[in-house]
Amino acid sequence: MFEKALIGSKKYWGLVIGLLAIMGVGAIFYLQQWNYGLGITGMSRDVSWGLYIAQFTFLVGVAASAVMVVLPYYLHNYKAFGRITILGEFVAVASVIMCLVFIIADLGQPTRALNIVLYPTPNSILFWDMIVLNGYLLLNILIGWNVLASERKSVPPPAWVKPLIYISIPWAVSIHTVTAFIYAGLPGRGFWLTAIMAPRFLASAFAGGPALLILLSLIIRRFTKFDPGKEAIQNLGKIVAYAMATNVFFILLEIFTVFYSQIPEHMHHFEYIFAGLEGHGKLVPWMWTSVSLAVLSLILLVNPITRRREGILALACVIVFVSLWIEKGFALVVTGFIPSPLGRVFEYSPTIPEILITLGVWAMGFLILVVLYKIAVTVKEEIEA
Amino acid sequence: MKIDRRGFLKIGGLGILGVAVKPVIDVVSKVKLAEASAKKRVLVEKRLAMVVNLKNCKEGCTDCINACHGVHNVPDIANPKDEIKWIWTESYEKAFPDQEHRFIGGGMKGSPAILLCNHCDNPSCVRVCPTKATFKREDGIVMMDYHRCIGCRFCMAACPYGSRSFNWRDPRPFIKKINPNFPTRTKGVVEKCNFCEERLAKGLIPACVESCKNKALAFGNVEEPNSEIRGILRSNYTIRRKPGLGTGPQIYYIV
Amino acid sequence: MNNRIIIIAGLIIFLCLITFPIWYNVVGGKAAYAPELKIVSEEKQCVESTKYMRAKHMQLLNDWRNSVVREDKRTYTALDGKKYDMSLSNTCLKCHSNKADFCDKCHNYVEVTPTCWNCHVVPEGNKL
Numbered sequence: 047m048f049e050k051a052l053i054g055s056k057k058y059w060g061l062v063i064g065l066l067a068i069m070g071v072g073a074i075f076y077l078q079q080w081n082y083g084l085g086i087t088g089m090s091r092d093v094s095w096g097l098y099i100a101q102f103t104f105l106v107g108v109a110a111s112a113v114m115v116v117l118p119y120y121l122h123n124y125k126a127f128g129r130i131t132i133l134g135e136f137v138a139v140a141s142v143i144m145c146l147v148f149i150i151a152d153l154g155q156p157t158r159a160l161n162i163v164l165y166p167t168p169n170s171i172l173f174w175d176m177i178v179l180n181g182y183l184l185l186n187i188l189i190g191w192n193v194l195a196s197e198r199k200s201v202p203p204p205a206w207v208k209p210l211i212y213i214s215i216p217w218a219v220s221i222h223t224v225t226a227f228i229y230a231g232l233p234g235r236g237f238w239l240t241a242i243m244a245p246r247f248l249a250s251a252f253a254g255g256p257a258l259l260i261l262l263s264l265i266i267r268r269f270t271k272f273d274p275g276k277e278a279i280q281n282l283g284k285i286v287a288y289a290m291a292t293n294v295f296f297i298l299l300e301i302f303t304v305f306y307s308q309i310p311e312h313m314h315h316f317e318y319i320f321a322g323l324e325g326h327g328k329l330v331p332w333m334w335t336s337v338s339l340a341v342l343s344l345i346l347l348v349n350p351i352t353r354r355r356e357g358i359l360a361l362a363c364v365i366v367f368v369s370l371w372i373e374k375g376f377a378l379v380v381t382g383f384i385p386s387p388l389g390r391v392f393e394y395s396p397t398i399p400e401i402l403i404t405l406g407v408w409a410m411g412f413l414i415l416v417v418l419y420k421i422a423v424t425v426k427e428e429i430e431a
Numbered sequence: 432m433k434i435d436r437r438g439f440l441k442i443g444g445l446g447i448l449g450v451a452v453k454p455v456i457d458v459v460s461k462v463k464l465a466e467a468s469a470k471k472r473v474l475v476e477k478r479l480a481m482v483v484n485l486k487n488c489k490e491g492c493t494d495c496i497n498a499c500h501g502v503h504n505v506p507d508i509a510n511p512k513d514e515i516k517w518i519w520t521e522s523y524e525k526a527f528p529d530q531e532h533r534f535i536g537g538g539m540k541g542s543p544a545i546l547l548c549n550h551c552d553n554p555s556c557v558r559v560c561p562t563k564a565t566f567k568r569e570d571g572i573v574m575m576d577y578h579r580c581i582g583c584r585f586c587m588a589a590c591p592y593g594s595r596s597f598n599w600r601d602p603r604p605f606i607k608k609i610n611p612n613f614p615t616r617t618k619g620v621v622e623k624c625n626f627c628e629e630r631l632a633k634g635l636i637p638a639c640v641e642s643c644k645n646k647a648l649a650f651g652n653v654e655e656p657n658s659e660i661r662g663i664l665r666s667n668y669t670i671r672r673k674p675g676l677g678t679g680p681q682i683y684y685i686v
Numbered sequence: 687m688n689n690r691i692i693i694i695a696g697l698i699i700f701l702c703l704i705t706f707p708i709w710y711n712v713v714g715g716k717a718a719y720a721p722e723l724k725i726v727s728e729e730k731q732c733v734e735s736t737k738y739m740r741a742k743h744m745q746l747l748n749d750w751r752n753s754v755v756r757e758d759k760r761t762y763t764a765l766d767g768k769k770y771d772m773s774l775s776n777t778c779l780k781c782h783s784n785k786a787d788f789c790d791k792c793h794n795y796v797e798v799t800p801t802c803w804n805c806h807v808v809p810e811g812n813k814l
Contacts, residue, residue: 083618084582085599090512094587094597154582154597154619161562161581172561172585233555233676234591311528387593388546389525392511504807568758576755577805609807611775617804632760 047195050424051417057269058420065413072406075399076151084154086399093383093394097376097404098152102145104254104375105411106225107247109141109182111255113218114285115278120211126277129426133266133274134259135190136418138218142183144411151403171227178221185214190418198425222247229382237315237382240303246296247374253289254370256282257363264360266419272426276356283359287347290366294340297373315381318391326391329381332372339369477570478552479626480653480681481640482663483545485523487647490543496520498642499624504615506605515596517624518547518639523686527672539686545647547639548573548594548624549672552679556586556595565621570652571681572626582619591676595623653681721795723788727781733764747774747802774806783811 054062079086089096112134118124119131150156167173189210196203226244233239260282263274304312317323319333346352346362353359385391396404499505499518508514520543524531527544550573556565557573564579565586587595601618609615613629616622627637635641640648651660669683702709732739734746750772753759762770771777782788785808793800 083598083600085513085618089599091514091596092511092593094584149583152583154584154621155580155617158562158579158581161564161579165562165579167561167563170559170561170585172559172583176561228585229588232559232589232591233678234673235588382588387591388521389528566756574755578751578755611807611809614775614805614807617801628758632758 047191047198047421047425050421054420058416061416062413065409065416068409069406069413072403072409075402076406078399079151079403080156084152086397088394088396088400090392090394092386092390092392093380095152095379095383096394097396097400098148100374100376100379101404101407102148102152103225103247103379104371105141105145105148106179106222107251107370107374108255108258109138109145110218110222110248110251111259112138112186113215114252114256114289115259115282116211116218117215118281121215124281126275126281130259130263130274130278130282132190132194132422132426133262133419134255135186135193136415136422137255137259137262138186139183139190139418140411140415142179142186142221143414144407145179146183147407147410148404151407171224171231175221175224175228178217178224182214182217182221185210185217189214190422194422194425197429200429219248222251229378234311234387235382236309236312239312240300242296242299246293246300249289249293249296250370250374251289253286253293253366254374256289257286257366257370260286260363261360261367262415262419264356266423270423270427272423272430279356279359280354283347283353283362286363286366287344287353290340290343290347293370294344314385318384319377319381323385324391326384326393328393328395329377333377336369336372336377339365340373343369476654477652478654478681479550479571479631480651480660480683481547481626481637482649482660482667482669482683482685484647484649484663484667484685485539485542485544486685487645488543488545489645489647492645493520494642494644495545495639495648498638499627501608502610502613502627502630502638503625504602504606504610504613505622506602506615507607508602508605513599515598515602515622517596517622518545520544521546527670527684529673529675530670537686544684545639546592546594546672547682548626549592549678549680549682550624550626552681553677555589555591555676555678559585559589561585568628572628573623574625574628575620575622577614577616577620577622580620582621584621586621591673591678592680595621597621721791723791724784725782725788726784729781732781733762733768733770733777735765744800747778750774774802775809779809783809 075086087096087098112131115127115131115134119127150159153159162173162176189207192207193203223244226247229235229238230240230243260279263279263282267273301316304316314323318326319329321327322330343362343365346358346365353362380394384393496516496518500507500516503517505517506515522541523535523539523544524541525544526546550571552571554565554567554573557567560566561583562579562581564576564581565573566576567573582597584597587597598616598618598620602616603609606615627635627639630637637648637650640650649660649663651658653660653664655661663685664683667685669685671680671683674680734742739746750762751774753762754772760772762772764770779785
């Protein structure tokens with residue numbers, strides 16, 4: 047099937063070359079990071095995780111969201127999603143690969159990365175994250191590829207794929223739960239020390255991922271002969287609406303607990319992102335943007351009149367994605383370190399090389415997605431022709 | 432039995448997967464045994480700890496910092512973004528945020544407190560390390576294995592005392608005089624106080640304790656009832672940093 | 687099969703390229719030279735036999751570092767019963783006081799760059 051990715055229109059090749067170029071720029075700056083060390087990033091002794099780990103956290107959510115199309119189709123036999131399960135699974139493949147690359151990009155000694163496997167340490171959450179992420183990647187490659195290959199030959203998928211599909215459903219929940227545990231189990235980091243971290247991660251994942259899937263479906267319909275289907279897109283829209291509402295609800299729960307209990311160690315972080323602390327407030331405009339976008343997206347998504355219009359639905363999905371990216375793809379990780387355990391407010395902003403490396407990894411993820419989607423869509427076009 | 436190319440690749444792939452999974456299973460089974468034997472051992476023969484007498488600590492004095500950083504090749508990077516420190520001072524209020532109030536007396540308000548790794552009994556940094564690059568020794572010292580550290584900085588997020596520093600760049604250009612008897616670090620690893628384990632092995636006391644002219648620092652085995660440190664702990668009221676987190680810090684402060 | 691000539695030509699070019707280092711050394715007359723190592727030391731023997739050290743010194747050093755750092759055991763008992771302090775900078779480099787002519791020469795020859803000296807300090811005067 048892979049040959050399908052090697053034959054394409056000028057637009058397709060233009061996109062591929064464009065993404066390769068961005069990857070190239072990222073690679074050049076990564077080389078600089080390799081030689082100099084992580085000091086070329088904006089990270090510091092106080093804020094020791096930054097953009098890379100935040101991207102990883104956000105993308106785990108995007109990956110986990112595949113389950114939102116797989117579950118209704120395979121467990122409830124909801125036929126409309128049958129057309130797009132492959133799209134969800136391939137988004138998962140691309141995002142998990144990006145997650146792994148972001149972790150490697152964040153390591154101070156990337157050549158020693160295999161030490162995690164050579165000296166397995168079950169008490170470390172990072173060890174389990176390595177297992178669940180790689181497992182999820184493998185599951186989605188196996189499932190997506192085999193189901194697509196059978197579809198192409200108009201035969202049912204091999205029998206051994208079914209159990210894998212069932213395993214992949216709780217597995218999707220596990221990747222985001224384990225990723226939340228990385229943060230939620232640390233003493234002395236009041237911003238993260240909350241049992242609702244995993245549910246929050248899942249809610250935001252099930253909003254952000256399907257929002258991306260809607261946008262991708264609309265793009266595919268526009269540029270190819272394959273139509274993911276109006277019904278599927280509409281129902282994904284409902285999922286985004288519910289998940290986004292849940293996510294906002296969970297954040298309000300956090301805010302209640304933190305501000306009603308008045309425990310300074312928990313409160314300072316929220317003060318920092320929403321009002322600024324000791325005259326430092328780089329994140330304040332970002333956070334209020336995120337909040338406003340979240341509210342706006344809810345208005346557009348909950349109201350059936352606006353949600354049913356595909357143009358507005360698409361806009362709402364862009365808003366959801368941006369809002370969640372600010373919240374989870376940046377602020378969530380950085381704010382955990384501000385103020386530091388010693389009460390110091392040392393702000394973080396990513397440097398240009400750091401941003402370009404990040405863009406390079408995103409370009410790599412999109413390239414994988416474009417190639418996989420090219421294969422999937424070509425196969426689907428052939429079947430329908 | 433007939434094996435075609437596809438079948439062969441599938442079986443081969445499963446085989447490789449099996450080889451990859453085996454060491455994981457081995458370790459999981461070993462850990463259970465280790466835990467079981469640890470529970471049996473109720474008495475520890477040795478538990479190293481330190482007492483800091485803040486009343487004796489003179490403002491502006493940096494003897495212990497100079498001694499430690501000199502002997503351990505700790506680079507002097509002035510930039511707070513990249514700085515590395517094993518032992519340093521912070522105001523009393525920052526060091527003990529739980530004890531902060533308007534009327535702090537006894538000259539403690541704004542006075543410097545010596546901070547270093549707490550060599551916790553229940554260290555959260557050790558719990559999160561994915562490679563056992565940081566681990567707790569039998570005598571309680573929380574050690575760093577710089578050979579094994581992958582630089583993920585999970586330990587820095589887990590340490591509630593800000594005791595860990597990361598080498599954001601090559602530290603060597605920032606070391607004024609390299610002590611040839613102790614290694615430097617390389618870029619990309621985390622470092623922190625090691626309770627002078629290399630000196631203890633030669634029968635010496637930690638460099639900071641040795642260098643303090645005002646006798647503000649004491650070091651010893653708290654499992655030994657007749658030790659000097661136990662005497663100090665008996666006759667003075669001491670506090671620890673953030674004891675409510677359950678990490679069991681082993682640096683005791685006389686205020 | 688009309689591409690036979692192209693395929694064979696391609697294969698020949700590939701083989702030439704991949705064996706280039708061998709040809710290059712044969713033509714340059716540098717084939718099969720071995721690095722000459724200098725040892726400046728009064729000691730007759732290293733901690734273990736020369737043969738063992740040549741083949742296994744990296745494993746030995748790995749064991750030493752794990753033993754010192756992770757187990758707090760710092761004394762090495764050699765096969766002949768002699769005891770040594772396990773230290774790269776202080777034990778190894780005390781005798782091999784010519785790192786450049788001993789360690790580096792061979793490491794350069796086999797194209798390996800051990801990372802030991804990123805952290806471990808080469809004693810003053812050991813520059814020969």
